[in-house]
Amino acid sequence: MKTTFTLLTLSENFPDEESCIKYFEKMRWDGKVVSPYDPTSKVYKCSNGKYKCKNTGRYFDVKTGTAFANTKIPMRAWFYTMMLFLSHKRGVSSCQLARDLGITQKTAWNMLHKIRQYMEMENNQTLSGEVEIDEAFVGGKNKNRHKDKKVERCQGRAYKDKVPVFGILERGGKVIAKVVPNIYGATLLSIVNEYVTEGSVVYTDGAGYPGINIDYEQRDVDHSKHFYGTTYATDEGEIIVVSTNGIENVWSHFKRMIFGIYYHVSKKYMQRYIDEYIFRFNTRNFSDSQRFNLLLRNVA
Structure with missing residues (x-):
């Protein structure tokens, strides 16, 4: 799979849910699965993309402990949201995203704020x-x-x-x-x-x-x-x-x-929007796919 893509070619690079999960696994583990419950534990591969931590006996998948966990939103929708969000120079509103994905505005708002929290890493530079x-x-x-x-x-x-x-x-x-x-x-x-x-x-x-x-x-x-x-x-x-x-x-x-x-x-969420803008500014020389991969690594 090419690591360089655009919003237009996103569906070609990630045609199904499995391709998104494999790409995210590569970003998070790079071939060596690590348990989020005990990094020193041996890990067993199970069915349906699940893994089992030997030391704790708990099951997990690549989404565990990330913004994608405990949500019914498919990974393809998350990938599309991130790419759409980053390819627009000044962002995208939750109302627009809700229309694009066919979801409620509240769900779209929550998705965007989950993404923004991983943009904060670019706002802590020396x-x-x-x-x-x-x-x-x-x-x-x-x-x-x-x-x-x-x-x-x-x-x-x-x-x-x-x-x-x-x-x-x-x-x-x-x-x-x-x-x-x-x-x-x-x-x-x-x-x-x-x-x-x-x-x-x-x-x-x-x-x-x-x-x-x-x-x-x-x-x-x-x-x-x-x-x-x-x-x-x-x-x-x-x-x-x-x-x-x-x-x-x-x-x-x-x-x-x-x-x-x-x-x-609102004043309550102002820092999140500032983090979004700073992420865009500090990656102003990146391509859309480079921004996408950087943000996905932050999530991972």
Whole structure:
């Protein structure tokens, strides 16, 4: 079976349920079956794709312990959902997926959220070199709300009705983003310390990050004074670009994904949608089949 495929050729590569299960077994075990109950145990192959763990006496299959377990949804439907989900640049809504698969919207919503939880692995990278940091506030605009639902003094950096998100972009590399409880300097700096290698150059928008210059070299652009960046050369000939346009671009595309496909996202599930976007961004140079295989390995 070819490991490179598209949404159009998916049915040719996986014509039946058995082919999907065999492909997932290859991803998970690569020819050596391991018991999810006792990795050191000997495993017996049984009928109907089942296996038995000798040490515990429990039966399992390749779906045990994954998003595909304890569900009546066939593996072909899961594969189609994942490929459809990844091949669309900004995702697919649960309503659209429900129509495509002939299932309920609730089932489609649950399937998509099960998939999103395995995208989180791409949102835990260690960044270094030159990085840009910035926070964003995700939520509707007051001017678009009905007068009964307007919230006073909620625009700008206020987040009474919005979700604050903090992001870090490695220039030319990957990005991470996390929902944060507040935008205090100490809160954001703790995330920088966790994900950015000491000694890196950190570009900020002028917001205060007390102590950031202890472990990092900080360079600012003060947006409050309408200063958005500059480029200059050092005596050694190094070109320095002082701006946070890269991370601002990340927020722009993320908000377009939300407003264009999902319309409304609750605070409870915001991190899941952020993980989805970060997965797409960090694999932006992957083909659809490479993304599919990466996500399937995460599930496995």
